[in-house]
Amino acid sequence: xxxxxxxxxxxxxxGYHPRRxxxxxxxxxxxxxxxRTLLMGGVLAALPFxxxxxxxxxxxxxxxxxxxxxxxxxxxxxxxTESAANFAATCLFVSAGFLLVVPVALFCGDTVASEASxxxxxxxxxxxxxRARLLWSKLVVALGFSLAAMVLLPLVxxxxxxxxxxxxxxxxxxxxxxxxxxxxxxxxxxxxxVFVSQLVTAxxxxxxxxxxxxxxxxxxxxxxLTIVGNVLDAVTALGxxxxxxxxxxxFAWADALQPDLEWGGMVKGAAVSVAYALxxxxxxxxxxxxxxxxx
Numbered sequence: 107x108x109x110x111x112x113x114x115x116x117x118x119x120x121g122y123h124p125r126r127x128x129x130x131x132x133x134x135x136x137x138x139x140x141x142r143t144l145l146m147g148g149v150l151a152a153l154p155f156x157x158x159x160x161x162x163x164x165x166x167x168x169x170x171x172x173x174x175x176x177x178x179x180x181x182x183x184x185x186x187t188e189s190a191a192n193f194a195a196t197c198l199f200v201s202a203g204f205l206l207v208v209p210v211a212l213f214c215g216d217t218v219a220s221e222a223s224x225x226x227x228x229x230x231x232x233x234x235x236x237r238a239r240l241l242w243s244k245l246v247v248a249l250g251f252s253l254a255a256m257v258l259l260p261l262v263x264x265x266x267x268x269x270x271x272x273x274x275x276x277x278x279x280x281x282x283x284x285x286x287x288x289x290x291x292x293x294x295x296x297x298x299x300v301f302v303s304q305l306v307t308a309x310x311x312x313x314x315x316x317x318x319x320x321x322x323x324x325x326x327x328x329x330x331l332t333i334v335g336n337v338l339d340a341v342t343a344l345g346x347x348x349x350x351x352x353x354x355x356x357f358a359w360a361d362a363l364q365p366d367l368e369w370g371g372m373v374k375g376a377a378v379s380v381a382y383a384l385x386x387x388x389x390x391x392x393x394x395x396x397x398x399x400x401x
Contacts, residue, residue, distance in 0.1 A: 151262045210307045
């Protein structure tokens with residue numbers, strides 16, 4: 107089915123308006139009912155309880171190094187059980203490098219490719235749903251579910267941490283503490299930066315999803331290339347070239363957990379991630395608009 111044929115059919119349809127096709131609420135409910143969505147939500151909600159059990163069995167956490175932002179090093183594990191806020195920050199720290207990559211790759215990489223694998227994509231376009239509208243609806247919903255996954259983890263961690271360790275200021279590994287009134291805004295800033303930093307994975311997964319009929323290929327490809335980026339960032343011989351890698355800035359949110367908020371690393375990291383993401387999203391829309399849909 108060619109794009110030109112679809113556009114001609116749409117122009118001849120009386121009373122047709124593209125904004126009425128595939129509403130966001132319909133696509134959101136379709137994705138919400140899927141088993142992989144519920145499973146991913148369950149895994150993220152279970153992580154804080156698993157860590158609480160691990161701390162209870164293993165004793166006071168400590169030792170090892172965490173990742174910093176712009177060259178700094180912090181160790182949130184040392185103060186993980188000081189308060190609910192510390193516990194939530196620790197949960198974000200241990201999951202930001204890989205675990206939170208998975209739901210983003212899953213929601214964005216599975217969305218279009220799964221329709222192709224079910225041979226339902228051509229029927230959606232014949233409904234008729236314009237190609238740009240279909241991609242836009244699926245992308246917005248996928249990004250919404252990705253953000254929800256990143257919000258779910260710290261929310262559950264705050265609740266579970268309040269019961270297990272009590273409520274209080276966020277104590278810093280480097281000494282001192284953030285005021286209680288600053289704790290939640292700083293954690294919200296951390297979540298926002300983690301989401302923006304994962305837009306590269308989202309863009310890569312979404313682009314691959316428009317290129318293949320195999321959902322696992324799109325999801326696995328996005329996760330695999332994200333891992334490759336982490337490996338390249340560890341190659342110090344690359345020098346300043348590493349600053350063009352999104353992985354180089356993935357822990358820049360550590361600058362938000364300092365007495366004096368520092369924006370430099372987060373701004374640079376966000377700029378790199380958004381630039382790559384916009385290119386990948388544009389490639390997805392451009393390629394899909396010209397693609398011959400046969401599945």
